[in-house]
Amino acid sequence: MKTAAIVPGQTLGILGGGQLGKMIAIEARRMGYRVKVLDPDTACPASEVAEVVQGAWSDPTAALELAMGCDVLTLETEHVPYAVLAEIERIRPLRPSAQVLRTIQDRYDQRHFLHRHDLPQTRWANVESLAQLQAALPDIGVPAILKRRTGGYDGRAQVRIYAPDDAAAAWQALGQAPCILEAFVDFAAELSVVLARSAQGEIRFFATAENVHKQGILHTTVAPARFSQMTRARAEDLATRAAVALEIVGVLTVEFFLTRDDALLINEMAPRVHNSGHVTLGACVTSQFEQQLRAVCGLPLGSQHQHAPAAMVNLLGELWAKGEPNFMAILAEPRAHLHLYGKRVAHPGRKMGHITVLSNDTDEALEVAERLHGQLVRAAEG
Numbered sequence: 001m002k003t004a005a006i007v008p009g010q011t012l013g014i015l016g017g018g019q020l021g022k023m024i025a026i027e028a029r030r031m032g033y034r035v036k037v038l039d040p041d042t043a044c045p046a047s048e049v050a051e052v053v054q055g056a057w058s059d060p061t062a063a064l065e066l067a068m069g070c071d072v073l074t075l076e077t078e079h080v081p082y083a084v085l086a087e088i089e090r091i092r093p094l095r096p097s098a099q100v101l102r103t104i105q106d107r108y109d110q111r112h113f114l115h116r117h118d119l120p121q122t123r124w125a126n127v128e129s130l131a132q133l134q135a136a137l138p139d140i141g142v143p144a145i146l147k148r149r150t151g152g153y154d155g156r157a158q159v160r161i162y163a164p165d166d167a168a169a170a171w172q173a174l175g176q177a178p179c180i181l182e183a184f185v186d187f188a189a190e191l192s193v194v195l196a197r198s199a200q201g202e203i204r205f206f207a208t209a210e211n212v213h214k215q216g217i218l219h220t221t222v223a224p225a226r227f228s229q230m231t232r233a234r235a236e237d238l239a240t241r242a243a244v245a246l247e248i249v250g251v252l253t254v255e256f257f258l259t260r261d262d263a264l265l266i267n268e269m270a271p272r273v274h275n276s277g278h279v280t281l282g283a284c285v286t287s288q289f290e291q292q293l294r295a296v297c298g299l300p301l302g303s304q305h306q307h308a309p310a311a312m313v314n315l316l317g318e319l320w321a322k323g324e325p326n327f328m329a330i331l332a333e334p335r336a337h338l339h340l341y342g343k344r345v346a347h348p349g350r351k352m353g354h355i356t357v358l359s360n361d362t363d364e365a366l367e368v369a370e371r372l373h374g375q376l377v378r379a380a381e382g
Contacts, residue, residue, distance in 0.1 A: 008032030013070030017044035020076035283310035320346035
C-alpha cells in the first residue's frame with residue numbers, strides 16, 4: 001500500500017541540529033515545511049531556521065517529545081542509539097529506519113553486512129581484547145588501522161599500527177573498547193557516491209565525487225570525479241547494491257578506496273547527507289539536502305543534473321585563530337559560494353563552513369577553491 005506523502009505545511013523532525021540538520025531545514029523551510037530538531041544546544045546551527053527541542057540524542061524522553069510534534073523524522077547523524085530510534089519508530093515514520101542505523105552505526109555490523117552481500121572491502125577482524133588484537137595482526141598485517149566500533153568520525157577513535165609492538169599502546173589509546181582491525185589500503189584515490197532512494201525504490205545518483213582528506217578530515221571534493229566513466233559506473237553499481245540491500249529511504253553515501261590496481265573497496269557507508277555531497281548545493285538542480293527531504297516525505301525525487309563541474313573545500317576552526325576571517329576575497333570571486341554554519345565556537349579540526357566553486361573545468365574549480373582557502377590559511381598563520 002502506498003504511503004501518504006508528507007506535504008508542505010506539515011512538520012519535519014531532525015535528530016541533530018548541526019550544519020547538516022541546518023541545511024536540510026533550510027531546504028524544508030523554503031518548501032513550506034515546519035521544522036523541529038533535537039539537539040543538546042539550543043543555539044545549535046539549525047536553531048536559526050528551526051525550533052529546537054533541547055536534549056541529548058541518547059535521551060529517549062526528549063526524542064519522543066520531538067517525535068510527538070512531527071509528522072515524519074530523519075537524522076543528520078548515525079550516532080543516535082538504536083533503542084532511541086526504535087522508540088521513535090513506534091509512534092512516527094522514521095526515515096531511514098532504525099534497522100538501517102543498527103546495521104551501520106557499529107563498524108562490526110557494517111563490515112558483516114558488506115560481507116553478507118558480497119560487497120568489496122579490505123581485510124578486517126573483530127577485536128575485543130588485547131589478546132585478540134595481537135592474534136589478528138599476523139593475518140591482517142602491518143601497517144593496520146584499529147578503529148573503535150562505535151562513535152568515531154573525521155579520523156577520531158582510530159589509531160594506526162605500524163608494527164606488532166604498537167598493539168598495546170593502540171589498544172590503550174582507544175580505551176580498551178570493542179574495535180575492528182582493518183588492513184591498511186595503499187589507495188590511489190578516494191571516491192564517494194551520494195545517492196537517494198525513495199520509499200518506492202527509485203534511485204538517483206549525484207555525480208561520483210573525488211575526495212582528499214587531511215588528518216582524517218575531508219579537505220576537498222571535486223565532482224564529477226576525474227576518473228573513467230567505467231570506474232564511476234562500477235562505483236554506482238556497488239552503491240546501488242548496498243542501498244537496495246539496506247532498503248534505505250533517504251540519502252546514502254558510500255565511500256570508496258580506488259586501489260592502485262584499479263579495484264574499488266568500500267571504506268564505509270553513511271545513511272545521511274554527507275560532507276562530500278556539499279558540492280550539490282548550488283551545483284545541482286536538486287541538492288542532497290532537498291533530495292533527502294523529498295525521499296523522507298514521500299515526494300518524487302528531484303533532478304540530480306549538475307550545472308557545471310564543482311569543487312568544495314572545508315573551512316576548519318584553525319582559520320579562526322586570529323578571530324573572524326576576512327572573507328572578502330571569496331565574496332569577490334564570482335565563481336565561489338561561501339557557506340558558514342553559524343557555530344559560535346571555533347577550534348582546530350571543527351568544520352565551520354565550506355567554499356564551493358563552479359567552473360567550466362574541474363581542475364580550474366579545484367585550483368580556485370584551494371587558492372581562496374590558502375589565502376585564509378596564510379592570514380590565520382601570519
